Amino acid sequence: MKNIKAVICGASGYTGSELLRILAPIPAVDVTALTSEQSAGKEVTALFPHLHTYKGVRFEPLIKEALLDKGDVFFLALPHSASQEAVEFFHSRGKKVIDLSADYRLRNPLVYELWYKINHRFPDALKQAVYGLPELYRDKIRNASLIANPGCYPTTAILALYPALKQKIITTEHIVIDSKSGVSGAGRKSDVAYSFCEIAGGFKAYGVAAHRHTPEIDQELSAIAGSPISVTFTPHLLPIARGMLSTVYAPLKDPGMSLDEVHSIYRDAYQDEPFADVLPLGKYPDIRNVRGTNLCQIGMAAAENGTLIVISAIDNLVKGAAGQAVQNMNIMFGLDETTGLGQLPVVP
Ligand SMILES: NC(=O)c1ccc[n+]([C@@H]2O[C@H](COP(=O)([O-])OP(=O)(O)OC[C@H]3O[C@@H](n4cnc5c(N)ncnc54)[C@H](OP(=O)(O)O)[C@@H]3O)[C@@H](O)[C@H]2O)c1
Incomplete structure (x- = not known):
């Protein structure tokens, strides 16, 4: 089986860099692109020296059209509202999307608008989102193409x-x-x-x-x-x-x-x-x-x-964000659910 190609949008942030840390040792996954606007062109190790296995890999800007063919799964670790459109773009073009922001978590767009003070511009995509808490929704996650990763x-x-x-x-x-x-x-x-x-x-x-x-x-x-x-x-x-x-x-x-x-x-x-x-x-x-x-x-x-x-x-940053996102990816792609997560060490 070919490796899963993973794109991380917002990889220079805390949850994005945790995705890099967790995905690095998984043999079945290749991280093929990672984005940052402020640090585009910089090496990953310039920001995160501990992620030494990404030596030579550089951030690129989030240009959706340029990223589309690079991934089977798109992790979006962007602030809410910045995620809305990128999620819809990749998802409507047949990609699996795991959104770490709050943009697709609230099923009722009016509740989203009330609390986040912005309109939800993609109600059709919102209807397809599955709340990515495996302990409650594992069966739905298995068949989902768009995951709203839960808040911490x-x-x-x-x-x-x-x-x-x-x-x-x-x-x-x-x-x-x-x-x-x-x-x-x-x-x-x-x-x-x-x-x-x-x-x-x-x-x-x-x-x-x-x-x-x-x-x-x-x-x-x-x-x-x-x-x-x-x-x-x-x-x-x-x-x-x-x-x-x-x-x-x-x-x-x-x-x-x-x-x-x-x-x-x-x-x-x-x-x-x-x-x-x-x-x-x-x-x-x-x-x-x-x-x-x-x-x-x-x-x-x-x-x-x-x-x-x-x-x-x-x-x-892990069960509250990046780890749960990888758990969801594992379920969506039929990998063992604990892949990359079972042995994560406690950090000081
Ligand atoms: N932190 C947590 O514990 C946690 C837990 C669960 C969920 N979340 C959610 O996960 C998402 C990411 O959180 P975070 O803590 O990782 O945030 P963060 O550390 O502030 O990182 C945000 C990332 O998004 C990029 N970005 C910001 N605005 C952008 C824009 N308009 N277009 C493209 N890229 C943009 C930033 O890139 P630059 O390098 O350009 O700044 C950075 O890579 C948020 O929606 C947050 O609510 C966070």
């Missing part, structure tokens, strides 16, 4: 709540999601608000009651529950480079339900999942154990008042 916060929140909602052991009201992210979640672009002196030693909430991942979380949890869910979601900025942890609170329908019973529901739901790792009772996730990996680790407890507490941790 939604990945933690949905995986933390999926088994409990599916088994209907929690109420669909009063779900609270308290999340913390490392600074790479904001991307590589320079911005004073994310510079070292503004972040180091601090810890704060942002996007309070207004973060754009809220409708994405609501959309997916509602689909699992089969009825509308509107969560309370507050993200916080951790003074670390990468890693994300969410603590989720949801009332148990039966406040007397034993934690052992809840735990076995989670264990059953994820027993065949290579990257959803339910920890033993009494153990809780730590960002340091998932950083660099494609794992989502999950721990849980029940409060005296009948509230289920679920804690989930991922690397925002």
Whole structure:
């Protein structure tokens, strides 16, 4: 079988460079082109010395017509809105597309317009997009040609709540999601608000009651529950480079339900999942154990008042972005789902 040709648009960013790192050792994949506007013409190693296997490979500008024949799969690691048109261009010309931005995640274009303050210009392509969370949508992903790769916060929140909602052991009201992210979640672009002196030693909430991942979380949890869910979601900025942890609170329908019973529901739901790792009772996730990996680790407890507490941790750049995108590529192309992801080392 011929190798899969992969094009990465936005390869000079944090998620794009993680795609380069993860794809490099996969024998079945050749990275054939990578784009950057600011760094077009520069070598990859000039920006990312650790990606030494790309020595001599240069960034090129995103000229869609010039890239079209270079790829079987197009990873788009661009800011939202910049992705809309490029996704449609490659997809409508028969290519498989995995979009890491938010442009194709919200099924209702009006909800997208409300939260992102721009029109969705390609509603027909939007209808064909499959939400790329393998633990929920593996069968659809297998036959999809356009994947909307999930956001990082939604990945933690949905995986933390999926088994409990599916088994209907929690109420669909009063779900609270308290999340913390490392600074790479904001991307590589320079911005004073994310510079070292503004972040180091601090810890704060942002996007309070207004973060754009809220409708994405609501959309997916509602689909699992089969009825509308509107969560309370507050993200916080951790003074670390990468890693994300969410603590989720949801009332148990039966406040007397034993934690052992809840735990076995989670264990059953994820027993065949290579990257959803339910920890033993009494153990809780730590960002340091998932950083660099494609794992989502999950721990849980029940409060005296009948509230289920679920804690989930991922690397925002891996299971929250590039790793999940490669997981989706593996499923779409019939590769082993863990190809390139199973042995990813924990990074310091
Ligand atoms: N960071 C995360 O943890 C995370 C997690 C999940 C999803 N995402 C999503 O993934 C996407 C990429 O995020 P990121 O963190 O990797 O961002 P980033 O570090 O800021 O990188 C953005 C990339 O897009 C390129 N770019 C920017 N504007 C462009 C334009 N108008 N046309 C063509 N290329 C353009 C940049 O190239 P230049 O070299 O020209 O600047 C760069 O390569 C975003 O939509 C983000 O929301 C991010």
